[in-house]
Amino acid sequence: MQVPAQFEYQRATGVDHAVALLSRHGAEARVVAGGHSLIPMMKLRLAQPEVLVDINGLHELTGIRVESSRENGRWLRIGAMTRHAELLESELAGEHFEVLHEAERVIADPLVRNRGTVGGSVCQADPSEDLSAVFTALRAIAVIRGGDGDRTVPMREFFVGPYQTAVGPAEVLVELRVPVRPGCGSAHLKVDRRAGDWAVASVACTVWLDGDDVAEVGIGLTAVGAPNFSAPEAEDHLRGRPATSEAIVEAGRIAAAHCRPVADQRGPADYKLHLASELTVRALHRAVDRARG
Ligand SMILES: Cc1cc2nc3c(=O)[nH]c(=O)nc-3n(C[C@H](O)[C@H](O)[C@H](O)COP(=O)(O)OP(=O)(O)OC[C@H]3O[C@@H](n4cnc5c(N)ncnc54)[C@H](O)[C@@H]3O)c2cc1C
Missing domain, CATH: 3.30.43.10 (Uridine Diphospho-n-acetylenolpyruvylglucosamine Reductase, domain 2)
Known part of the structure; x- marks a missing residue:
């Protein structure tokens, strides 16, 4: 034992x-x-x-709510100690960002989801972890408390390497904030070997449309060797363009081109590269459809 x-x-x-x-x-x-x-x-x-x-039992770290202010706009705020199961059951979260429910449905099993937390997941920064890619795609901001008070870190700067984050040894992740803006659609797709398993590959996408054009986009990839779970070059390709099938297919190709997966018990590297591209394309299509309403 x-x-x-x-x-x-x-x-x-x-x-x-x-x-x-x-x-x-x-x-x-x-x-x-x-x-x-x-x-x-x-x-x-x-x-x-x-x-x-x-930090179990700290009410300051729990709760899912939307807050608006004239200076700061609207934000979905998710406390770090929110359990996976609570996020899955939150109508508020699912109503704004389908990606949160789609991801939570396929993370582990009810036993893990009842106990594991949103904050623990992103702080663990396991390269196979689903929520890190989701919050990267949502362009979330992490609120971190230390001896000098709170500081905010965009998700793209939060992950500094495998199992490494911007949270210092004497700091606590307090919450994740996701911007709530009009014209938004999001989606998560995962390939796993069996129900409840870690991902062979998973992709989360968020698209904000302005008419036919992509005003902003977030792409997060898990388990395929995407640096910091993100695909900035693919996002750059889409931003400012009409969300056509051609542009989306090219974004999938670019996203995969920047991944460096390793072969392991979940599959060979070339299969994971194929999934990185294909899941990005499918998740982007689904997110765009949802953004169009
Ligand atoms: C059998 C099994 C299957 C799983 N399958 C999946 C899966 O398919 N997909 C997936 O994404 N995940 C999966 N997980 C991981 C699961 O999502 C865990 O909940 C997650 O890894 C860690 O969350 P936790 O709350 O248990 O964190 P803990 O284990 O308590 O902590 C993890 C790390 O984060 C730090 N930490 C935690 N909270 C904070 C905070 N607020 N501030 C600063 N540091 C903090 C801790 O110090 C520690 O270093 C699985 C886990 C198990 C056991």
């Missing part, structure tokens, strides 16, 4: 308390959210934190 190395357990009573505990214990401390990635890593001794700071 695999058991973790010995560690001290601290239960945070608020976000600032969590930040203070992390600051006090330095690089040896880790936040635990749903524990579905961290605890298995501790059992395998791939992670050996000396202190676990438990």
Whole structure:
């Protein structure tokens, strides 16, 4: 039986308390959210934190809501401790961004979805993780709390490498904010070997149309070696053009051309490249159809 190395357990009573505990214990401390990635890593001794700071039960980190203000516009705000199951059940989230429900339906199984969190998923930054690509495609912004207060980081700067994010050792991800703008459609497609498995490849797309033209677009790719889950060159190709089939097929080709998948038990590299292109094309078509209403 695999058991973790010995560690001290601290239960945070608020976000600032969590930040203070992390600051006090330095690089040896880790936040635990749903524990579905961290605890298995501790059992395998791939992670050996000396202190676990438990952020379960912090109401400041929960909730899904839309907020509007004249200065800042409209945002869907999703607390970091939102469980996968809560996001899947949120009518508000699905009404604004179909991609959130489509992705959550195929992430793991109900046991994992009941416990695993949105914040834990993106902070884990596992290259096979679905939500990281989704929030990249949604052009979300991460709100991160540290000793000096809150700072915001666009998702494209949030992921700094496999299993590495912009969240510092004494910081806590508070929420993800997604801009709510008119003319938007989104979609997520995943190929997996069996229901509930990690992706062989998955793609999330969001399109904002202005008439026939693509005003803005987000493309996120999982498990295919897309740098930081994103495909900026393919987005650049689409932005400002009419959303034609030709433009979408070319965007799929460009997205795959920038991926560097590795062969593993889920499939050979050339199959993953094929999926990167094909899923991008199909998800873009679906997102455009939805944006057209
Ligand atoms: C059997 C199984 C199948 C799965 N299948 C899939 C799948 O198909 N697709 C998919 O996308 N995912 C899958 N997952 C992963 C799942 O989505 C987990 O929920 C996710 O990896 C981690 O979320 P968590 O809340 O459990 O995080 P934890 O394990 O608690 O934490 C993960 C990391 O994030 C850090 N962290 C957590 N929250 C914060 C925060 N608010 N601020 C700062 N740091 C934080 C922790 O310190 C740790 O380093 C699967 C997991 C399992 C166990």
